[in-house]
Amino acid sequence: MMRLGDVIEELVEERGLDRSVLGEVICEGMVAAYSKRYPDVTFKAHYERKSDELIIEVEKEVVPTVEDEDTQISLKKAKIINPSAEIGSRIVMPFDGKIGRIEILRAKQIIAQRIRKIESDAVYEQFKDKENTIVHGLIHKCERNGVVVKLQDHLAFLPKSLCIPTDKCIVGYPIRALLKEVLQEPRNDNQLILDRVSDTFLLRLFELEIPEIYDHIVEVKKIVRTAGYKSKIAVTSNDENVDAVGTCVGIKGARIQPILKELGGEKIDVIHWSDHKETLIKDALKPAIINRVELIDQDNAQVWLDDDQRSLAIGKMGQNINLASQLAGISIHLVTSESSSSTENSSLT
Numbered sequence: 001m002m003r004l005g006d007v008i009e010e011l012v013e014e015r016g017l018d019r020s021v022l023g024e025v026i027c028e029g030m031v032a033a034y035s036k037r038y039p040d041v042t043f044k045a046h047y048e049r050k051s052d053e054l055i056i057e058v059e060k061e062v063v064p065t066v067e068d069e070d071t072q073i074s075l076k077k078a079k080i081i082n083p084s085a086e087i088g089s090r091i092v093m094p095f096d097g098k099i100g101r102i103e104i105l106r107a108k109q110i111i112a113q114r115i116r117k118i119e120s121d122a123v124y125e126q127f128k129d130k131e132n133t134i135v136h137g138l139i140h141k142c143e144r145n146g147v148v149v150k151l152q153d154h155l156a157f158l159p160k161s162l163c164i165p166t167d168k169c170i171v172g173y174p175i176r177a178l179l180k181e182v183l184q185e186p187r188n189d190n191q192l193i194l195d196r197v198s199d200t201f202l203l204r205l206f207e208l209e210i211p212e213i214y215d216h217i218v219e220v221k222k223i224v225r226t227a228g229y230k231s232k233i234a235v236t237s238n239d240e241n242v243d244a245v246g247t248c249v250g251i252k253g254a255r256i257q258p259i260l261k262e263l264g265g266e267k268i269d270v271i272h273w274s275d276h277k278e279t280l281i282k283d284a285l286k287p288a289i290i291n292r293v294e295l296i297d298q299d300n301a302q303v304w305l306d307d308d309q310r311s312l313a314i315g316k317m318g319q320n321i322n323l324a325s326q327l328a329g330i331s332i333h334l335v336t337s338e339s340s341s342s343t344e345n346s347s348l349t
Helices: 004-015 019-037 075-081 101-130 199-209 244-249 257-262 277-284 307-314 316-328
Strands: 043-048 053-063 072-074 090-094 134-143 146-151 154-159 174-187 190-195 218-226 230-237 267-272 292-297 300-305 331-336 339-345
Touching: 019 043, 019 053, 019 101, 053 075, 072 075, 075 090, 101 154, 101 174, 101 190, 134 154, 134 199, 146 174, 154 174, 174 199, 199 218, 199 230, 199 257, 218 244, 218 316, 230 244, 230 277, 230 316, 244 267, 257 267, 267 277, 277 292, 277 300, 277 316, 300 307, 307 316, 307 331, 316 331
Parallel strands: 053 072, 154 190, 230 267, 300 331
Antiparallel strands: 043 053, 053 090, 134 146, 134 174, 146 154, 174 190, 218 230, 292 300, 331 339
16 A cells, blocks of 8 residues: 555656645645535644654544534543643644545545646746747647647647648657747646747747847838748838848848748748838739739728739739738739729738
8 A cells, every 4th residue: 555655755756746735735635525524623634754644633622521522522631632721722632533435535636636726836837928939849749639749847739720731740849839828727738828820920930030130120010921821021120221121031031941941831921111001012912013002092902913913913812912901901902904994802801
């Protein structure tokens, strides 16, 4: 039969819990178990490490005539324990009553709940300051609804809905992701929630790979993204001697390549931010070459382009024009230069 001390040591080693805290938790669980069986009795418990014994004590009132053995003690017996005892005083003594299987189960439930709470509090304190930053981990397990990632000695969850479509789940492979949420208590057994599809994840990647962005020399004004297909990022420079787009892309794309690799080949258009809506729309529709932009009102713009540029402007499944619309914050209507009656509308998503 395993000693109580062995159980405590096992929990200390496996879960890294504090020994004294574990002792308190076990005592709390046992007091709850005894209280369930004897609801009118006031119990105390403490663990004697040297003797490896859990001592259950009861507080009894000293009375001239005992009517309830569980809550009262005669003056004669009380004086054996404490010579200064007198009628009306209260005395703490070992309790020799028994509890059954139901009460033991109750104790186990409370102990398990308290241990889970201690563990979740520790995880929250360790990771709460890392929320919305990129974390590095190893793929631990592939599940139907997502990926379990090991971060240091803890497990995090990357939901399938927050995975890039091109992501592959290979156990043991390194992975980077945004720590999207640090929950105070686990939800569906998950406390650390990861993300790889958000605009914030892409922004943090640029901050890691482009020192000028991290140092605010180059400023990211806006990001729009369809994860796995294409992103558009508008940047501006706070230093007239620094070219914002060139800084982000690098010579022959050297600076942006690690980001593209991280995103599994997702295309990224880096464009200059402009406060002039017409210029912003023209750049946002790249790689298409635009002839002219005209603002109809604050919500709509007409864009003239040659017929051979239409498919580039629209993009696969309309993604390019849709992202351009989101970036500019306006609905874009394409007009073929040869025939102004032919138009293509975009819808904001």
